[in-house]
Amino acid sequence: MKYYIIAGEASGDMHASNLVAEIKKKDKKAEFRGCGGDLMKAQGVDLLKHYRTMAYMGFVEVAVNLRKVLDNIAQCKKDIVDYQPDVVILVDYPGFNFRIADFAHEKGFKVFYYISPQVWAWKRRRVRKIQKSVDKMLVILPFEEEFYKRYGVDVTYVGHPLLDELAKFGNGNRSMFLRRNSLGEKREIIALLPGSRKQEVKRMLPVMLKVASHFPEYQFVVAGVSSLEKSLYKGIMGKADVFLVENQTYELLQNSSAALVTSGTATLETALFSVPEVVCYKATGFSYHLAKWMIKVKFISLVNLIMDKEVVKELIQGDLTEDNLVKELNQLLHDGNRQRQMLEDYEDLQDRLGNAGASEKAASVIIESLKLKK
Numbered sequence: 001m002k003y004y005i006i007a008g009e010a011s012g013d014m015h016a017s018n019l020v021a022e023i024k025k026k027d028k029k030a031e032f033r034g035c036g037g038d039l040m041k042a043q044g045v046d047l048l049k050h051y052r053t054m055a056y057m058g059f060v061e062v063a064v065n066l067r068k069v070l071d072n073i074a075q076c077k078k079d080i081v082d083y084q085p086d087v088v089i090l091v092d093y094p095g096f097n098f099r100i101a102d103f104a105h106e107k108g109f110k111v112f113y114y115i116s117p118q119v120w121a122w123k124r125r126r127v128r129k130i131q132k133s134v135d136k137m138l139v140i141l142p143f144e145e146e147f148y149k150r151y152g153v154d155v156t157y158v159g160h161p162l163l164d165e166l167a168k169f170g171n172g173n174r175s176m177f178l179r180r181n182s183l184g185e186k187r188e189i190i191a192l193l194p195g196s197r198k199q200e201v202k203r204m205l206p207v208m209l210k211v212a213s214h215f216p217e218y219q220f221v222v223a224g225v226s227s228l229e230k231s232l233y234k235g236i237m238g239k240a241d242v243f244l245v246e247n248q249t250y251e252l253l254q255n256s257s258a259a260l261v262t263s264g265t266a267t268l269e270t271a272l273f274s275v276p277e278v279v280c281y282k283a284t285g286f287s288y289h290l291a292k293w294m295i296k297v298k299f300i301s302l303v304n305l306i307m308d309k310e311v312v313k314e315l316i317q318g319d320l321t322e323d324n325l326v327k328e329l330n331q332l333l334h335d336g337n338r339q340r341q342m343l344e345d346y347e348d349l350q351d352r353l354g355n356a357g358a359s360e361k362a363a364s365v366i367i368e369s370l371k372l373k374k
Contacts, residue, residue: 001027001370004085004109005034005045006076006100008054008093010196010225011265013037015115015161015359016091020045022363033083035076036091037227048079052227054096072096077103086370090134091115098129105133110370114138114362115161120147127151136369138362141306142352156365159358162265165250166272167356172251181245187219190329191252191259191275192242193266196225198232203282204262205236210322211260211329212242218257218333223249258332260325267312268302271346276332276339278325279303279314306352311345 003023007016017039024030032045035054041047054072073096080088088104090097094117104111116139119126130153137148137155148155178185194205212220224233224246233244245252253273261267263281270277279301303311313328331338
């Protein structure tokens with residue numbers, strides 16, 4: 001069978017590549033085309049576009065690049081029609097993928113959505129679009145299944161694919177990691193995770209870097225991603241006494257005592273590595289005020305959303321200051337009660353998410369549904 005799969009950012013590329021790998025085990029004649037990144041390409045997906053050319057975030061950035069966004073959508077629509085897949089699989093990335101879902105449905109293609117956009121947080125009217133255009137939602141957060149069922153959407157909870165990644169990762173060698181990246185053995189590490197998009201890094205990393213001088217006994221290490229140029233990080237870091245490691249986020253977390261993390265999937269990854277964290281988020285003024293008006297949930301981090309309480313501190317917009325970051329990081333490092341409570345909550349979080357196997361289950365649901373179609 002022929003599969004058209006679309007992911008628009010680094011995390012989506014990772015989860016989509018794992019899904020492709022599982023589909024290939026079950027469908028020996030599977031063919032793949034779509035949009036994504038290097039991991040999908042490594043699994044044999046013939047890429048129309050790399051997500052580097054598609055990753056625009058926030059209302060302002062999308063508006064400024066609207067012509068490019070619309071051109072990408074138009075090219076993708078044409079490519080789907082030319083390819084004639086048995087199914088279109090959309091992975092998160094709602095601004096782009098909702099338009100593709102509508103189009104693919106209208107053209108008679110079967111549409112599956114893997115990893116739900118956060119419509120439960122805002123723009124709930126989009127659930128009606130999902131109900132109309134998506135044949136099956138494959139969700140990865142426990143509360144999402146009940147949410148979609150309330151709206152009559154065909155939905156299956158498959159578990160969280162991060163657990164698959166962690167199961168594959170295993171235990172690394174600390175000494176080797178430190179030597180490979182010229183890090184000292186005597187000082188503990190504070191991880192800085194500024195995000196995977198250029199605008200995120202430009203906005204988040206400068207304020208994160210200000211914290212380093214307050215903790216000279218620790219070494220601060222920035223988690224870089226391959227989709228962004230090394231010069232971007234180096235330009236922001238300047239002469240700060242901070243290290244950069246590339247494409248080693250899990251190894252970095254495994255060897256860190258605490259972390260400052262941009263809101264997103266990384267907040268959950270950090271928790272699953274049992275690393276105490278402060279969640280950081282800052283948008284443009286317009287984007288923030290518009291989002292604040294529209295958002296319907298109490299928290300922005302996945303950890304707090306899943307647990308339905310404040311497990312990790314969220315410093316958002318005006319609260320994201322050097323003083324607040326220093327205060328919160330001090331507590332994570334030196335308040336034993338705070339550390340213990342957070343780690344206990346992390347254990348409860350793991351229990352709620354369950355075990356690995358999301359990619360395999362999602363692949364099974366997709367293939368069984370396609371068999372029924374035929």
